[in-house]
């Protein structure tokens with residue numbers, strides 16, 4: 184399998200020169216401006232943080248008013264992730280603190296699971312309950328029968344706890360429900376992933392190809408800003424999307440592809456680029472392996488062949504291939520991020536990676552830059568015990584390309600009748616709303632019903648907390664320290680998050696929760712620092728900074744050790760793949776029994792009267808985590824279903840009407856959704872924003888507003904390589920009136 188040597192430049196410990204960040208930027212719609220806020224905030228205290236509203240992790244300043252209350256949050260000028268500006272969601276992040284529906288105290292379930300009858304408990308009581316059950320599970324089934332599902336900053340503490348306890352089953356939905364296929368595809372091709380933030384050099388690109396990446400609605404801050412700059416500088420944008428996205432509106436070419444057929448388009452582009460000899464011959468010869476096999480493989484995949492599949496006209500395919508070639512190597516075929524669509528996703532992103540390799544964009548200005556990351560020391564603790572079994576033993580031989588645990592496989596392993604190699608008996612769920620995040624809700628709920636222990640750590644009473652035995656209320660990111668942000672970027676940098684204020688009610692930081700639980704389990708040696716701030720200060724001093732300095736500056740940017748943001752001309756490079764080359768033909772996939780080069784496979788089409796359910800993001804919300812946020816519900820408080828006018832006419836459906844959606848498995852949306860009739864969606868599909876249709880009554884602002892896409896995603900197209908859950912193989916039809924019986928069900 185792929186060799187996983189780290190190729191990224193990790194800057195050694197030791198003080199580097201502090202770079203003075205540029206504060207220059209242009210005003211962009213929806214983004215907050217530092218200057219306006221700075222004028223207003225003279226004499227007010229400010230504390231540094233990095234945003235937790237999404238995983239771009241922009242660094243900013245939290246300002247308080249005269250009464251010492253949190254007032255507003257703005258971007259840190261020195262931060263490469265945001266260049267001094269937050270997106271609307273980040274600005275609205277203070278609403279997470281003020282939300283009166285927040286979890287307030289630990290809770291222990293007193294009735295059947297899912298009935299939502301809980302009693303208030305003290306922290307000691309709640310943690311003792313969990314520790315007793317965990318010890319019981321360890322003695323009866325072995326510690327490897329516990330699993331952690333986690334997303335966000337607390338992941339490292341709870342992961343340390345679980346590993347110390349003896350289990351390596353730590354799964355993040357950002358792998359098998361999000362970017363896993365992309366990471367494995369890039370790893371197989373370049374020996375390296377696409378990272379977060381992505382190493383796309385959009386700032387200097389001449390051509391950006393977006394295949395379903397809806398940057399602009401997907402508000403990943405730095406990318407949106409760089410894309411806006413690139414457009415101003417005349418870059419060509421090519422958008423492939425069945426929907427006229429915000430990005431499509433800025434594009435020279437919008438290719439309204441028939442959904443699920445992207446691999447055919449990608450193969451035709453590869454065919455054209457090879458046949459017209461548009462590819463970077465020197466680069467391919469020097470750095471790539473498998474070119475002859477690839478040429479042979481794509482010889483029949485002509486634009487005419489792809490036309491019949493994708494509905495994109497051959498001359499459009501040819502023209503766009505030429506655009507890419509003209510811009511090369513300053514061209515980016517964007518790797519995407521949420522790429523779990525049709526179950527052949529790793530292979531689709533392989534085609535994306537291959538296209539980038541042919542155009543010579545990897546390691547080149549305007550293509551993909553070389554990331555650099557600041558190394559920070561970790562605290563010393565005993566070695567983790569070696570678990571007797573790990574997640575992959577539950578279903579031997581499955582998902583062999585997966586490099587991290589697969590959340591859905593752990594869920595399946597919690598259902599005894601699946602006869603897994605070993606069964607999962609307990610879950611800790613931190614910062615992920617699994618019920619709305621993992622497709623096939625019935626399966627997730629069935630798994631929960633089979634558990635001996637289910638703990639949810641959250642800030643809000645979400646769907647997932649409703650199913651827990653014990654709910655632990657974390658304070659929000661505005662009320663706590665967390666680990667330093669050390670994400671790679673053009674320059675290595677660190678950012679500090681610290682509490683702007685005391686935690687409200689009985690809520691506690693994740694570090695404290697994990698450490699207190701470790702004490703009850705006799706594992707406190709794994710958390711040697713009582714207070715996280717002491718750990719941070721120790722760590723910062725080791726790299727020539729201090730907590731005091733970071734509180735003052737928030738972000739510290741170091742210089743790169745060498746001038747190596749891009750490959751030098753003719754540089755000899757050994758890529759961290761099996762062959763040491765960029766693999767157009769993947770030896771690792773072949774060895775694992777999968778296609779070494781991507782193939783197009785036709786997917787099921789919607790039956791008569793049904794439409795493909797596709798979904799995406801809205802600029803002012805993040806999944807379900809912001810649905811109840813008072814500041815952001817002001818901007819958008821429900822989702823709509825986009826329907827093509829031709830379809831609406833056939834059904835007699837009108838704008839703003841509320842309808843229900845029914846899927847191929849007879850599942851009817853629990854709540855109705857407002858209709859938006861628009862030419863911006865193809866006639867064979869409907870579109871909705873993910874994260875609405877909440878069924879949790881305690882969230883008073885968002886309960887019952889809009890519909891949940893997850894509820895309608897009952898059919899899952901699983902990626903055989905790495906277990907990703909393809910979610911776009913579901914079809915829906917319309918119900919304009921619900922019978923009484925249906926409404927009650």
Ligand SMILES: Nc1nc2c(c(=O)[nH]1)N[C@H]1C(S)=C(S)[C@@H](COP(=O)(O)OP(=O)(O)OC[C@H]3O[C@@H](n4cnc5c(=O)[nH]c(N)nc54)[C@H](O)[C@@H]3O)O[C@H]1N2
Nearest residue numbers: 334360361521614615616620640641645806807808873893
């Ligand atoms: N149907 C469908 N499913 C999807 C997607 C989709 O578009 N459609 N998108 C997929 C993608 S790309 C991803 S990355 C995943 C995301 O999946 P999740 O990370 O599960 O997303 P959220 O629904 O926002 O759930 C986050 C949970 O964390 C809680 N939370 C927020 N802040 C904190 C905090 O500081 N501490 C703690 N302990 N909890 C906190 C929130 O209240 C919420 O319950 O979903 C995937 N699933």
Ligand SMILES: Nc1nc2c(c(=O)[nH]1)N[C@H]1C(S)=C(S)[C@@H](COP(=O)(O)OP(=O)(O)OC[C@H]3O[C@@H](n4cnc5c(=O)[nH]c(N)nc54)[C@H](O)[C@@H]3O)O[C@H]1N2
Nearest residue numbers: 395396397401402426442443520521799801802804805806
């Ligand atoms: N505002 C906001 N921004 C976010 C997030 C958020 O919750 N809110 N979440 C962040 C996260 S974790 C992620 S992973 C990213 C996700 O953002 P992206 O990676 O950009 O999202 P996708 O879900 O891949 O893409 C959604 C788009 O794909 C199109 N599409 C649907 N089916 C097909 C198809 O078959 N072919 C093609 N070519 N296109 C198709 C849809 O019409 C839609 O425009 O967004 C990030 N940014």
Ligand code: SF4
Nearest residue numbers: 234237240241270273
């Ligand atoms: S992109 Fe927006 S929501 Fe995400 S971290 Fe940055 S400011 Fe926060």
Ligand SMILES: [Mo]
Nearest residue numbers: 357361520521
């Ligand atoms: Mo994601």
